[in-house]
Amino acid sequence: MLEVIKPLQQLLSEKESFKQPGDASLLETPFLVVEEASLSRAQQGLTQRPTMSIRAKIIMGFFVLFLLCAGASITFYILGGRIDQKLKFMEAGSSFTFEIQQARRFEKNFFLYKTNLVDALENVQTARELLKIQEKDISAVIGKEKWQTMMAHIDRYEKLLDKLRNAKDVEGTTQESYGDIEGELRQHGAEMIALAMNLVQQERREVETLSKLSRQIPLVFLAVLLVLIIYLTHFLAQQIVGPLNRFVEYTRRIARGDFSPIQPAKRYKDEFSRLAIAINWMLDQLQKNQELYIQSRKMAAIGTLTSGIAHELNNPLNNICITTESLLDELEDLSDNEKKKRLRDIYAQAERAGGTVRNLLDFTRVDQPSFVAVSVQELLSSTLRLTKHEMELSNVDLKYLSAESGLLVQGDFGQLQQVFLNLIINAIQAMPRGGGLTISVREEDPDQVRIDITDTGVGIPQAIISEIFDPFFTTKEKGTGLGLSISYSIIRKHGGKILVNSQINHGSTFSVYLARSLGKRRSE
Numbered sequence: 001m002l003e004v005i006k007p008l009q010q011l012l013s014e015k016e017s018f019k020q021p022g023d024a025s026l027l028e029t030p031f032l033v034v035e036e037a038s039l040s041r042a043q044q045g046l047t048q049r050p051t052m053s054i055r056a057k058i059i060m061g062f063f064v065l066f067l068l069c070a071g072a073s074i075t076f077y078i079l080g081g082r083i084d085q086k087l088k089f090m091e092a093g094s095s096f097t098f099e100i101q102q103a104r105r106f107e108k109n110f111f112l113y114k115t116n117l118v119d120a121l122e123n124v125q126t127a128r129e130l131l132k133i134q135e136k137d138i139s140a141v142i143g144k145e146k147w148q149t150m151m152a153h154i155d156r157y158e159k160l161l162d163k164l165r166n167a168k169d170v171e172g173t174t175q176e177s178y179g180d181i182e183g184e185l186r187q188h189g190a191e192m193i194a195l196a197m198n199l200v201q202q203e204r205r206e207v208e209t210l211s212k213l214s215r216q217i218p219l220v221f222l223a224v225l226l227v228l229i230i231y232l233t234h235f236l237a238q239q240i241v242g243p244l245n246r247f248v249e250y251t252r253r254i255a256r257g258d259f260s261p262i263q264p265a266k267r268y269k270d271e272f273s274r275l276a277i278a279i280n281w282m283l284d285q286l287q288k289n290q291e292l293y294i295q296s297r298k299m300a301a302i303g304t305l306t307s308g309i310a311h312e313l314n315n316p317l318n319n320i321c322i323t324t325e326s327l328l329d330e331l332e333d334l335s336d337n338e339k340k341k342r343l344r345d346i347y348a349q350a351e352r353a354g355g356t357v358r359n360l361l362d363f364t365r366v367d368q369p370s371f372v373a374v375s376v377q378e379l380l381s382s383t384l385r386l387t388k389h390e391m392e393l394s395n396v397d398l399k400y401l402s403a404e405s406g407l408l409v410q411g412d413f414g415q416l417q418q419v420f421l422n423l424i425i426n427a428i429q430a431m432p433r434g435g436g437l438t439i440s441v442r443e444e445d446p447d448q449v450r451i452d453i454t455d456t457g458v459g460i461p462q463a464i465i466s467e468i469f470d471p472f473f474t475t476k477e478k479g480t481g482l483g484l485s486i487s488y489s490i491i492r493k494h495g496g497k498i499l500v501n502s503q504i505n506h507g508s509t510f511s512v513y514l515a516r517s518l519g520k521r522r523s524e
């Protein structure tokens with residue numbers, strides 16, 4: 001047994017040194033290459049998408065927030081500038097109105113008392129200076145055309161005042177001769193004041209509107225900011241929490257023994273794609289390691305069955321020796337018929353030994369799994385042949401119950417044989433002082449076949465029953481703890497399930513459910 005286990009340990013330690021996904025020593029083994037195509041398809045799908053990293057999305061999100069803040073700040077700046085300009089205009093407008101009103105007062109004095117004409121002229125000139133100095137500001141608010149109209153009024157008004165001064169200096173100028181000038185002066189003066197007041201009033205209204213706007217803008221800005229922050233938080237959370245949830249689901253699936261590679265779920269590649277690629281490599285390694293476990297478990301099973309196999313080979317070889325010896329001793333005395341009979345015996349015994357070797361080779365063969373219609377009866381009888389002697393040695397009585405003999409299941413013969421061998425060996429080992437092993441096969445429903453392996457052994461304590469399918473869990477001194485975990489994963493791959501029911505000191509039943517096949521049997 002040690003001889004068998006040693007190379008296995010070597011095999012397992014070699015497996016641990018497999019660090020790189022593309023390790024050539026792994027690829028040489030045919031069954032390990034099976035998933036390579038689907039893995040590389042998944043890896044290509046994951047890597048060959050346009051990149052849109054979560055980091056870029058976060059930067060973009062904050063950039064949008066910055067743009068919004070910048071927009072609001074610029075709006076405030078412009079609004080402030082406008083209000084400032086309008087206030088300056090209103091100030092200039094008020095000074096202008098004041099100067100014109102003063103000029104008009106002095107103009108009236110002149111017509112009443114012939115005084116203050118020079119003062120009026122001074123006021124008009126100050127008003128004109130004001131208009132000129134503030135030209136840019138005033139034009140910006142009321143437009144160049146209106147500014148020019150005001151300038152035209154003031155020019156005309158000044159000219160008329162000048163005319164009055166000249167007329168006053170001329171001897172014999174009467175009150176009547178001022179009549180026309182007075183009328184025109186009043187008209188221009190009134191128009192200038194009306195225009196200036198009108199504009200100041202209009203500007204005041206606009207300033208009020210702008211200041212109202214500047215009170216409303218922060219509220220609107222805050223509301224938009226709040227909506228944007230909520231949306232951004234939700235979006236970014238989705239970008240992170242969504243994939244995290246998906247990855248939690250992947251880990252559950254992997255824990256259930258489904259090692260199929262992760263496929264691309266989104267249009268763009270991001271940081272999670274790198275994680276998916278790494279997990280896919282890990283899955284590839286797990287898959288390869290599991291195939292190695294299956295093979296190592298097969299070898300361990302052979303180790304367990306060594307004495308039985310030796311017995312199976314020894315019996316026919318003994319018979320061959322005895323028959324050949326007797327044939328040699330009695331060659332002269334035997335009839336031709338008797339000689340033929342003994343030679344046929346020898347042939348039959350050699351065939352029996354050859355059958356055992358073939359069976360063993362079949363079982364240890366590393367084949368690419370192929371799913372075909374498998375006869376349940378043939379599957380179980382070939383497995384039982386391997387364990388026959390082990391049962392005899394352990395005083396185990398076998399009972400085989402089958403409702404129907406021709407039931408077929410869909411699966412890989414070698415892998416299913418591995419499952420039942422594990423279950424039968426476990427059952428035998430659970431009955432160290434002998435007992436009964438019952439194998440029952442029945443049609444659970446039209447689509448499923450149920451195979452129960454029941455022993456009357458020690459049973460499984462409730463405290464560990466949830467752990468027995470875990471890899472490397474064993475309660476046996478020389479156990480590997482791989483039999484049930486491998487069986488579980490093989491049955492999962494077959495789309496079936498494996499359940500256990502056990503009672504301490506009464507025994508255990510392992511029930512295997514497999515998809516029924518209505519197709520043709522595999523040709524051996």
Ligand code: ADP
Nearest residue numbers: 426427430468474475476479480481482483484
């Ligand atoms: P191993 O046989 O190498 O211990 P397995 O994975 O086949 O590994 O089994 C794990 C454990 O499950 C065993 O060590 C044993 O404790 C328990 N077990 C499995 N089958 C039976 C059974 N038929 N009766 C009692 N215990 C069992």
